[in-house]
Amino acid sequence: xxxxxxxxxxxxxxxxxxxxxxxxxxxxxxxxxxxxxxxxxxxxxxxxxxxxxxxxxxxxxxxxxxxxxxxxxxxxxxxxxxxxxxxxxxxxxxxxxxxxxxxxxxxxxxxxxxxxxxxxxxxxxxxxxxxxxxxxxxxxxxxxxxxxxxxxxxxxxxxxxxxxxxxxxxxxxxxxxxxxxxxxxxxxxxxxxxxxxxxxxxxxxxxxxxxxxxxxxxxxxxxxxxxxxxxxxxxxxxxxxxxxxxxxxxxxxxxxxxxxxxxxxxxxxxxxxxxxxxxxxxxxxxxxxxxxxxxxxxxxxxxxxxxxxxxxxxxxxxxxxxxxxxxxxxxxxxxxxxxxxxxxxxxxxxxxxxxxxxxxxxxxxxxxxxxxxxxxxxxxxxxxxxxxxxxxxxxxxxxxxxxxxxxxxxxxxxxxxxxxxxxxxxxxxxxxxxxxxxxxxxxxxxxxxxxx
Numbered sequence: 001x002x003x004x005x006x007x008x009x010x011x012x013x014x015x016x017x018x019x020x021x022x023x024x025x026x027x028x029x030x031x032x033x034x035x036x037x038x039x040x041x042x043x044x045x046x047x048x049x050x051x052x053x054x055x056x057x058x059x060x061x062x063x064x065x066x067x068x069x070x071x072x073x074x075x076x077x078x079x080x081x082x083x084x085x086x087x088x089x090x091x092x093x094x095x096x097x098x099x100x101x102x103x104x105x106x107x108x109x110x111x112x113x114x115x116x117x118x119x120x121x122x123x124x125x126x127x128x129x130x131x132x133x134x135x136x137x138x139x140x141x142x143x144x145x146x147x148x149x150x151x152x153x154x155x156x157x158x159x160x161x162x163x164x165x166x167x168x169x170x171x172x173x174x175x176x177x178x179x180x181x182x183x184x185x186x187x188x189x190x191x192x193x194x195x196x197x198x199x200x201x202x203x204x205x206x207x208x209x210x211x212x213x214x215x216x217x218x219x220x221x222x223x224x225x226x227x228x229x230x231x232x233x234x235x236x237x238x239x240x241x242x243x244x245x246x247x248x249x250x251x252x253x254x255x256x257x258x259x260x261x262x263x264x265x266x267x268x269x270x271x272x273x274x275x276x277x278x279x280x281x282x283x284x285x286x287x288x289x290x291x292x293x294x295x296x297x298x299x300x301x302x303x304x305x306x307x308x309x310x311x312x313x314x315x316x317x318x319x320x321x322x323x324x325x326x327x328x329x330x331x332x333x334x335x336x337x338x339x340x341x342x343x344x345x346x347x348x349x350x351x352x353x354x355x356x357x358x359x360x361x362x363x364x365x366x367x368x369x370x371x372x373x374x375x376x377x378x379x380x381x382x383x384x385x386x387x388x389x390x391x392x393x394x395x396x397x398x399x400x401x402x403x404x405x406x407x408x409x410x411x412x413x414x415x416x417x418x419x420x421x422x423x424x425x426x427x428x429x430x431x432x433x434x435x436x437x438x439x440x441x442x443x444x445x446x447x448x449x450x451x452x
Contacts, residue, residue, distance in 0.1 A: 074152055077145050078159040081119075081136050088119035088138055090163045093156070093192075095179070097169040098124045098133075099241075102399055103199040106295060107168045111137055121160075123153060125173045127240045150179060157190060164193045171202050177245045177252070180259045187263055196260065198269045199396055203256040204281050206243055207233045209326045209393040216325070217435065218393045218416060221281055257282045268293055270397035271418030277394075297402040301376045303409055305385055313346045314448050317384030317409075319375070319400050320353045328390025329359040334437035336361035347445065350382050376407055385448050386410040392435045395419045412444050 085091050092114070096107050111120055115137040122135040132147040147153060156162070165183060170176040187194060202208040204221045212219040213232040223229065226249050234242045246252055260267065261284050269275040269292050279285060322329045332349065339347050340363055351366045352375070360366070370378055387404045394417020395401075401419050404411040405426055412430040413419040423429035430447045432440050 071152075071155070074145070074147075074155060075159070077143075078156055081143065082159045084136075084138050084141055085119045085160050089117045091119045091121070091160060092164050092166060093121045093123070093162050094166045094168055095123050095170060095173075097172045098126050099169075099172055102397065103169045103197075105399070106197075106199070107166075115139060121156065121162075123147075127172045127174075130174070150175070150182075154182060154186065157186060162190065162192050164195060166195045166197065168197050169199055169202075171200065171208055172241045174243065175245045176202075176243050177255050180255070180263075184259060184263045193265045194263055195266045195268060196264045198267065198274045198278060201274075201277065201394075201396075203260065204253070204277070205249060206230065206246055206252065211326045211393050221277065253281070257284070261285050265289060266291060270294055271395075271421055273394060273418050273421050274396045295397050295399065295402065297399065297406055298372075300372075300403060300406050303376050303379050303384075303407045305410060311346070313348055313383075314445060315348045315350055315383050315385050316444060317379060317382065317387045318349065318351045318353070318355075318390060319387060319404070322351065322353065322355045322359075322390065324356060326391065326393050328392055329356045331390045331392060331435065331437055331440065332364065332388075333359040333361050335441050336363040338437055338441055339363050344441075347441070350384065352378050352382070352384075372403075375403065379407070379409065384409070386412055386430070386444060388440070388444065389413045389419055391416070391419065393417070398422070410448070412440070412447065414440075 094107060094111075096104065098104075107122075111122065114120060116139060118138075120137040122137065124133045124135070125131075126133065132150060132153070133144055134147050134153065135144040136142065170179065173179060183194065186192075196203075200208040201210050201221065204210065205226075207213070207230060210219050210221050211217070212223055212225060213229045214225040215223070219226075219229070230246075230249065260278075260282055267278070267285070267290050269278065269290065271294065272292055275290050275292050279287065279290065316335075318328075318332060321327070322332060332351070332355065336349055338344075339349070340361075349364045351364060352370060353367070354369060355364065355366050365382075367378065367382070387400070387409050389395075389398060389400050389404075389411065391398075392414060396418055398413075398417075398419045401411060401413065401422050405422070408428065410428040410430070411423055411426070412432060413423050414435050415431050415433050416435075420431050423431055430443060430451075432443050
């Protein structure tokens with residue numbers, strides 16, 4: 001192979017890719033979201049269908065026997081891109097998931113900025129197909145390669161001098177602990193810097209939001225119902241996201257404790273809350289390698305909110321994709337039911353974004369998806385008086401809070417995580433002490449009428 005185009009042509013003509021493309025076409029008919037460039041932008045809402053496909057079709061699609069000379073093709077691919085790497089200032093290898101959300105948004109923006117002078121290899125795991133996608137970025141140059149097994153990735157180190165490895169996200173990877181072990185072993189041979197980003201609390205518990213599925217609340221990372229909670233989480237809630245190398249929670253924590261304490265060079269948190277939670281869990285982590293760096297948020301126009309009279313409607317705005325109970329979908333519905341039950345005619349709930357259909361209510365108006373630059377105009381059009389972030393578990397940062405503050409909007413949050421940490425120091429912020437629909441509604445109404 002003399003060029004990347006030859007490599008890509010060979011891959012495209014392979015049995016592996018033909019099967020892959022057939023499954024992608026099939027999934028277009030059963031997914032409620034569109035697949036863009038063979039990349040899943042939303043997980044299927046039908047979890048049973050998802051589980052069946054990944055469990056029974058995935059292994060058949062991605063058997064190594066499909067390409068007998070796969071290692072030769074892969075080595076050729078690595079050799080080809082290595083010629084580009086020599087022109088770069090530094091070489092990065094990044095691990096990320098394919099589930100969307102703030103972590104993907106963060107790393108995609110980071111890559112756009114860094115690829116002008118640095119060479120970047122990005123690995124993503126796709127649980128639908130039990131396969132990995134390796135992408136290479138350098139300046140305007142971009143190429144991607146589908147890996148059959150994570151073991152194929154380690155051949156990269158024979159061709160390229162990786163300077164930094166970034167763990168952006170490992171949620172949904174089938175064997176995250178094994179990946180950490182492989183990286184630890186490679187670190188003994190190669191002098192790269194290892195950076196760990198805390199977008200969630202996966203290294204504390206596979207239930208990365210720390211949502212107790214038994215008691216339906218934030219657990220703090222430790223609970224007497226841990227075993228029952230994780231069984232429920234694994235088999236009834238998200239079976240396709242659960243790590244296969246998990247045995248029990250103490251063992252999980254011991255392995256990540258060793259990795260974070262002995263091999264990771266820098267841990268970047270996006271809030272003080274995340275830093276303290278991690279240090280409380282893993283007390284032997286060197287404090288000097290912990291760094292708190294809040295995300296940068298692009299500017300948005302200011303939005304002016306006029307003070308309400310007693311007889312005017314109060315419009316509670318909820319921004320983003322509220323797709324499950326953790327993100328506050330149930331609380332939003334409970335507030336709507338309370339408004340209906342108590343016949344409160346002057347309070348409206350407006351979701352600028354999406355809401356899981358299970359939690360729809362006649363008192364909730366759902367606007368639908370939007371572009372970020374449309375947000376200020378949508379808020380003014382719907383006369384939003386206050387933004388409610390209904391998450392019932394701690395965020396590691398919260399873009400919604402940041403954007404609301406940039407627009408100078410009043411915002412209400414529950415007393416949890418990074419969201420409360422930031423809103424406590426915001427003059428137009430309301431921190432609701434208890435995760436309770438009635439208390440939330442009363443607090444918001446009083447705050448809008450009396451404090452704004």
